Amino acid sequence: MGPPAPPSGDVGPTAFLPPSVVSPAPVSLPDSLLRSLRATVGHRAVLSDPERLLVYESDGLTQYRFPPAAVVLPGSAQEVRDVVRILHDAGLPYVARGAGTGLSGGALALDGAVVVATTRLNRILELDVANRRARVQPGVINAQLTRAAAPHGLYYAPDPSSQSACTLGGNVAENSGGPHCLKYGVTNRYVTALTVVLPDGEMVELPTADPELGTLDLVGLFVGSEGCFGIAVEIEVELLPKPEGVRTLLALFDSLEEAGTAVSTIIGKGLLPAALEIMDRATIEAVEDSVFAAGIPRDTEAALVVEFDGVEGGLDAEMSEARGVCLTSGAREVRTASTAADRDALWKGRKKAFGAMGRIAPDLLVQDATVPRSRLPEVLARIGEIGGRYRLRVANVFHAGDGNLHPNLLFDRNDPDELARVEKASREIMAVCIAAGGTITGEHGVGLDKRPYLPMVVPHPVLEAMGQVKAVFDPSGRCNPGKVLPDEYLPGAKSVPVVA
Amino acid sequence: MVMPEGERVHEDIHRIRHVVASVLGPEGLRDPAPTAEPPGPAVAEPGSPDEAAALLRRAAEEGWRVLPLGAGLGPAEPHPVELLVSPRRMGGVVQYEPADLTLEVGAGMLLEELDRELAQHGQWLPLLPPGGGAVTLGGLVAAGLPGALAAAYGGPRDQLLGLTLADARGRVLTLGGRVVKNVAGFDLVRLTCGSRGALGLICRISFRLHPRPAMDRTLIWAGDDGSEMGALGRRLAELPLPFAALEIHAHRSGTLPDLDGGRWAVTLRAVGSEPAVQRMLDAAAEMAGTPVRCLDGRASEDFGLAAAQDEGAARPQHRRRVLPTELGSLLDGPVAAMDGDPGDQSAAVVADLRTGMVRRLRAQDGGLPPLPRVQDGVQRLHSGLRRVFDPHGILPGSWRDGWS
Numbered sequence: 001m002g003p004p005a006p007p008s009g010d011v012g013p014t015a016f017l018p019p020s021v022v023s024p025a026p027v028s029l030p031d032s033l034l035r036s037l038r039a040t041v042g043h044r045a046v047l048s049d050p051e052r053l054l055v056y057e058s059d060g061l062t063q064y065r066f067p068p069a070a071v072v073l074p075g076s077a078q079e080v081r082d083v084v085r086i087l088h089d090a091g092l093p094y095v096a097r098g099a100g101t102g103l104s105g106g107a108l109a110l111d112g113a114v115v116v117a118t119t120r121l122n123r124i125l126e127l128d129v130a131n132r133r134a135r136v137q138p139g140v141i142n143a144q145l146t147r148a149a150a151p152h153g154l155y156y157a158p159d160p161s162s163q164s165a166c167t168l169g170g171n172v173a174e175n176s177g178g179p180h181c182l183k184y185g186v187t188n189r190y191v192t193a194l195t196v197v198l199p200d201g202e203m204v205e206l207p208t209a210d211p212e213l214g215t216l217d218l219v220g221l222f223v224g225s226e227g228c229f230g231i232a233v234e235i236e237v238e239l240l241p242k243p244e245g246v247r248t249l250l251a252l253f254d255s256l257e258e259a260g261t262a263v264s265t266i267i268g269k270g271l272l273p274a275a276l277e278i279m280d281r282a283t284i285e286a287v288e289d290s291v292f293a294a295g296i297p298r299d300t301e302a303a304l305v306v307e308f309d310g311v312e313g314g315l316d317a318e319m320s321e322a323r324g325v326c327l328t329s330g331a332r333e334v335r336t337a338s339t340a341a342d343r344d345a346l347w348k349g350r351k352k353a354f355g356a357m358g359r360i361a362p363d364l365l366v367q368d369a370t371v372p373r374s375r376l377p378e379v380l381a382r383i384g385e386i387g388g389r390y391r392l393r394v395a396n397v398f399h400a401g402d403g404n405l406h407p408n409l410l411f412d413r414n415d416p417d418e419l420a421r422v423e424k425a426s427r428e429i430m431a432v433c434i435a436a437g438g439t440i441t442g443e444h445g446v447g448l449d450k451r452p453y454l455p456m457v458v459p460h461p462v463l464e465a466m467g468q469v470k471a472v473f474d475p476s477g478r479c480n481p482g483k484v485l486p487d488e489y490l491p492g493a494k495s496v497p498v499v500a
Numbered sequence: 501m502v503m504p505e506g507e508r509v510h511e512d513i514h515r516i517r518h519v520v521a522s523v524l525g526p527e528g529l530r531d532p533a534p535t536a537e538p539p540g541p542a543v544a545e546p547g548s549p550d551e552a553a554a555l556l557r558r559a560a561e562e563g564w565r566v567l568p569l570g571a572g573l574g575p576a577e578p579h580p581v582e583l584l585v586s587p588r589r590m591g592g593v594v595q596y597e598p599a600d601l602t603l604e605v606g607a608g609m610l611l612e613e614l615d616r617e618l619a620q621h622g623q624w625l626p627l628l629p630p631g632g633g634a635v636t637l638g639g640l641v642a643a644g645l646p647g648a649l650a651a652a653y654g655g656p657r658d659q660l661l662g663l664t665l666a667d668a669r670g671r672v673l674t675l676g677g678r679v680v681k682n683v684a685g686f687d688l689v690r691l692t693c694g695s696r697g698a699l700g701l702i703c704r705i706s707f708r709l710h711p712r713p714a715m716d717r718t719l720i721w722a723g724d725d726g727s728e729m730g731a732l733g734r735r736l737a738e739l740p741l742p743f744a745a746l747e748i749h750a751h752r753s754g755t756l757p758d759l760d761g762g763r764w765a766v767t768l769r770a771v772g773s774e775p776a777v778q779r780m781l782d783a784a785a786e787m788a789g790t791p792v793r794c795l796d797g798r799a800s801e802d803f804g805l806a807a808a809q810d811e812g813a814a815r816p817q818h819r820r821r822v823l824p825t826e827l828g829s830l831l832d833g834p835v836a837a838m839d840g841d842p843g844d845q846s847a848a849v850v851a852d853l854r855t856g857m858v859r860r861l862r863a864q865d866g867g868l869p870p871l872p873r874v875q876d877g878v879q880r881l882h883s884g885l886r887r888v889f890d891p892h893g894i895l896p897g898s899w900r901d902g903w904s
């Protein structure tokens with residue numbers, strides 16, 4: 001059997017976003033299986049009533065609806081293992097789910113999958129202050145860990161925008177980032193150990209690369225595997241000491257290009273801010289029209305948040321240098337803050353941007369792509385041009401320091417013409433980012449949504465190797481089916497050579 | 501010294517050399533006209549990822565055992581192989597955009613060569629692997645070992661954006677990318693880092709870079725009492741400050757500068773802006789007293805490199821990661837050994853006071869915790885993953901510190 005023809009660089013016409021994708025009527029599990037699951041986790045921890053399943057048919061990518069066959073809520077690692085064994089033995093697909101905040105559809109229950117929700121696994125098992133480590137269950141909420149660590153002068157660095165809701169198990173699955181990963185890195189930098197239930201129900205502690213044991217970095221491989229390699233049931237993470245000082249500035253510009261120049265100059269001067277975030281005029285207007293109004297003039301074309309943290313010595317000098325750069329780059333106003341309350345005010349607009357957009361359009365497609373930082377100005381100009389050509393409102397909020405863009409396309413799914421334009425514009429935006437040397441997702445993951453785009457950035461032999469790696473963990477392909485890789489590369493597909 | 505297995509006859513060695521030259525051209529064979537008889541095993545130097553893949557495919561067909569090399573000096577221990585493969589001819593910068601703080605290089609480039617290039621642009625790759633600047637970047641990533649800067653910057657896995665791997669199926673796998681955030685597909689980049697040649701030959705690497713610090717200082721405290729020095733190191737580790745490196749060394753041979761007679765030394769490195777470094781050093785000196793030595797700028801860098809080179813050259817060496825709070829009791833063994841045998845000039849121990857990574861150099865692993873058992877399920881995953889990249893088992897599956 002020969003390899004499949006390399007996928008073309010283009011995306012099929014039905015790439016994504018039908019108005020509302022609903023799979024066929026939900027699959028019901030046989031009573032005997034439900035009894036078996038209930039005997040394992042308790043009667044109340046298995047949901048099969050269609051009305052109660054509604055909550056689980058969608059995640060943060062709300063365009064899709066896939067009702068699960070059932071939802072199981074295990075209360076311990078052992079129960080996760082037992083549940084997975086039951087499902088594995090019955091030959092049923094399943095998908096792990098944290099808080100359901102993911103933006104790429106990674107937790108959607110395709111193929112009538114059973115949802116294994118980590119909601120009850122919400123305990124911090126150990127907070128080892130002296131060694132700056134924590135052991136947690138996967139359902140612990142990101143911000144909850146930082147709150148628990150705060151009295152000891154510690155915090156958990158990765159801070160996705162959904163950190164008040166998203167779980168650490170979900171963060172591990174998605175290799176989540178956040179505004180501060182410019183300086184501190186993403187989730188894979190902080191996960192030091194993982195206990196996982198493999199797709200066949202075996203519970204193992206994954207190794208890191210160790211020359212004496214001859215082990216590979218399976219922890220590094222598992223982080224970001226989007227629930228396709230198993231379910232993390234215990235996570236050990238490194239905590240950081242809270243920085244001595246933090247300084248934040250908000251600079252307002254009359255053009256996105258000026259803000260982009262300021263970012264490049266700050267980096268070029270050898271400064272390393274903890275965060276460099278930009279929002280554009282469409283976003284500012286949405287924020288200022290909402291209950292989250294942050295007091296930014298509505299005619300501002302770009303607002304740049306720059307934050308420095310670290311030891312007190314030197315912070316003021318760095319801040320002053322960055323302020324100077326913003327002014328020379330054309331900022332019409334620079335606001336600075338050093339107290340927590342003032343900082344919160346400067347961050348307010350940025351942090352509430354997504355919430356505010358709900359006011360101006362019924363639907364929002366949160367895009368996610370990364371480009372080399374130096375290409376930001378031209379890519380932003382192209383995105384603006386694409387939005388104009390398709391008569392769409394595009395609101396940009398992005399991690400400028402990382403080159404991680406979030407062009408948000410605003411639309412109404414009940415307008416088929418607009419929907420078709422969103423689809424075309426979105427595809428063009430991806431193509432522009434790839435042509436600039438970037439990638440299709442910086443932090444939201446591939447999930448279901450970006451699957452058709454993956455062959456645009458990942459060459460055929462690598463997709464083939466990824467499919468083979470998936471098959472090592474999950475030969476039957478029942479652990480989070482239909483995610484990340486195009487079908488032809490998933491286990492079971494004829495094109496993936498069987499690894500004996 | 502690398503020796504082919506005794507039963508391998510000379511004709512085989514000659515034939516292998518001939519085949520390598522036919523696949524790569526004569527320039528792909530390091531020593532095209534060997535004078536020794538029998539000649540040593542062939543050292544192949546492919547000039548591109550495609551050449552490396554073609555060579556590995558052929559090696560798999562022939563059933564040769566292949567050892568990917570780092571700097572190309574040969575493995576640290578004898579190992580029966582038919583072919584050594586070095587990335588040395590794939591050196592140089594492939595793409596460097598200083599404004600993006602990212603760079604792609606050939607895996608044959610040495611870390612010190614890269615450092616010279618980056619210094620011209622005021623940038624830095626904050627890795628200090630065993631072997632110091634003399635390691636190839638491919639070897640550095642394949643070994644994946646964290647160095648003295650690990651607590652502040654992580655290890656090679658944390659600076660990697662992407663890499664190109666030639667595997668033993670003969671595929672060229674371009675993994676990851678050159679942007680600083682990328683979650684497009686499964687993370688085969690992290691899997692390859694630290695895989696010690698088990699998955700193929702690393703040919704190209706993309707790194708994220710950092711601004712070169714304006715100030716770089718190392719403080720050294722020395723003393724003869726290992727327990728006291730361990731406690732001092734522990735107190736420094738508890739300071740909530742982002743020191744670049746904080747280690748304890750017990751060292752009586754090797755290349756570290758004279759520690760003014762002390763058998764033990766705690767070394768602390770701080771980098772950054774001048775006021776930030778000054779603030780960190782003041783806090784450290786207040787906690788630990790006046791250091792015996794303060795190295796500034798180039799001297800601070802050189803000290804870090806010398807320690808890394810010493811570690812790279814040491815044989816044997818054993819590593820374990822323990823909890824930093826367990827380090828004190830762990831150091832008791834070496835303390836007793838050093839105190840009990842003043843004539844022992846060889847053994848050394850180095851520990852990172854914040855990550856808990858402890859290394860016994862030129863000594864057996866006595867005193868270190870036993871290696872954990874690798875669970876059956878994990879073993880199965882490993883063999884499955886190796887077969888993905890090396891179905892015929894020609895690459896080293898498990899390796900002990902083999903890069904030099």
